[in-house]
Amino acid sequence: MAAQKAQLLGAVGGQTPQLKISEAASGRFFVAPARESRPLLNIPHVLNAQQFTPNQLERLFLRADELRKMLAIPTSRRSLASRYKGHQLCSLFYEPSTRTRLSFEQAATKLGVGIVSTENAREFSSAAKGETIEDSTRVINEYDFSIIVLRHHETGSALRAASVSNVPIINAGDGMGEHPTQALLDAYTIKREKGRLDRLHVVMGGDLRHGRTVRSLAQLLSKYTKNHISFVSMPGLKMQDDVLKILRAQGTTFKEFFSMEDARSIALRDADVVYWTRTQTERLAESEKDLFAQNTKLSSPNHKSTQASVSSFVIDLKVARLMKKDTIIMHPLPRVWEITPEVDNDPRAKYFEQAGNGLYIRMALLDTLLSRRMHL
Numbered sequence: 001m002a003a004q005k006a007q008l009l010g011a012v013g014g015q016t017p018q019l020k021i022s023e024a025a026s027g028r029f030f031v032a033p034a035r036e037s038r039p040l041l042n043i044p045h046v047l048n049a050q051q052f053t054p055n056q057l058e059r060l061f062l063r064a065d066e067l068r069k070m071l072a073i074p075t076s077r078r079s080l081a082s083r084y085k086g087h088q089l090c091s092l093f094y095e096p097s098t099r100t101r102l103s104f105e106q107a108a109t110k111l112g113v114g115i116v117s118t119e120n121a122r123e124f125s126s127a128a129k130g131e132t133i134e135d136s137t138r139v140i141n142e143y144d145f146s147i148i149v150l151r152h153h154e155t156g157s158a159l160r161a162a163s164v165s166n167v168p169i170i171n172a173g174d175g176m177g178e179h180p181t182q183a184l185l186d187a188y189t190i191k192r193e194k195g196r197l198d199r200l201h202v203v204m205g206g207d208l209r210h211g212r213t214v215r216s217l218a219q220l221l222s223k224y225t226k227n228h229i230s231f232v233s234m235p236g237l238k239m240q241d242d243v244l245k246i247l248r249a250q251g252t253t254f255k256e257f258f259s260m261e262d263a264r265s266i267a268l269r270d271a272d273v274v275y276w277t278r279t280q281t282e283r284l285a286e287s288e289k290d291l292f293a294q295n296t297k298l299s300s301p302n303h304k305s306t307q308a309s310v311s312s313f314v315i316d317l318k319v320a321r322l323m324k325k326d327t328i329i330m331h332p333l334p335r336v337w338e339i340t341p342e343v344d345n346d347p348r349a350k351y352f353e354q355a356g357n358g359l360y361i362r363m364a365l366l367d368t369l370l371s372r373r374m375h376l
């Protein structure tokens, strides 16, 4: 299984960028044909955060920066829009999504890739009749797609799909497992805002038990030196042991906080990055809902009590005031009540820009995966 997984994730590549940009005397950018150079990352599928090296991330971020610039220039924007003409992406979503689905589909569109999409595959695909993810993937492989973006409610589903797929699978979130492309855009945001991905104190708060974004980001940060992570959650929503074990093995220090009072007095005052998440009520057992409902009620943005702010896992203006001037506040979104809307106007709140960065990172990822296929 480990060997199969390693094969699915691919060798670590040291290739040169495949998308050459030269600046002519006119100052305009030109896009060289994709076949002239080799792929940026030699990876067959995108399944988890662990598969990326810091070196690969650096190259992916540079590519995302390049694509961002190119989109701002009409001539290069037009060149990009026909770059992968004739290729199609299958956007296969078994769970709800706004950001991941739309940004992938928009990224594909901007690269000239056609889209065939299903946004409620759990109900409207043959999964409703009992078809396995393996069989669905085998069938989709028959339809000449160049890439499959998969969001699924079951942990491990992306790996299962990849095990039978000749077409690259991108894990767009698998149950309580991982959300690697979210971690890529999170890391890209941190790099842009803080200028580094090492020597950071990152506070991750909220529902850490069900949050696949925090699971992926923690693992990605553990690849860099001298990061420290403070996990802040109710005891029942703590970070799972498998991730803590990986952090220990990689030498990333961490501390867990199970009350907002403790987090306020220690972790939040010292954070470089505060990464907050919502409670995933859709993943709670019926018996757990009462336990967390009380916290939700106390945390309502309309709740004016200071006590609520002190005792619940909410970032409001009072909590934001405790943070350093250069702390950045992030959230994978959707946000429900756990960051109050008044915080949105604080220049340290980066969650909407963070979501926007997803377009460029996903373009960079599609570009490298499609380019790799053209070289096979």
Ligand code: CP
Binding pocket: 096, 097, 098, 099, 100, 101, 173, 179, 182, 332, 333, 334
């Ligand atoms: N952050 C994120 O995955 O958002 P969506 O569920 O809207 O895709």
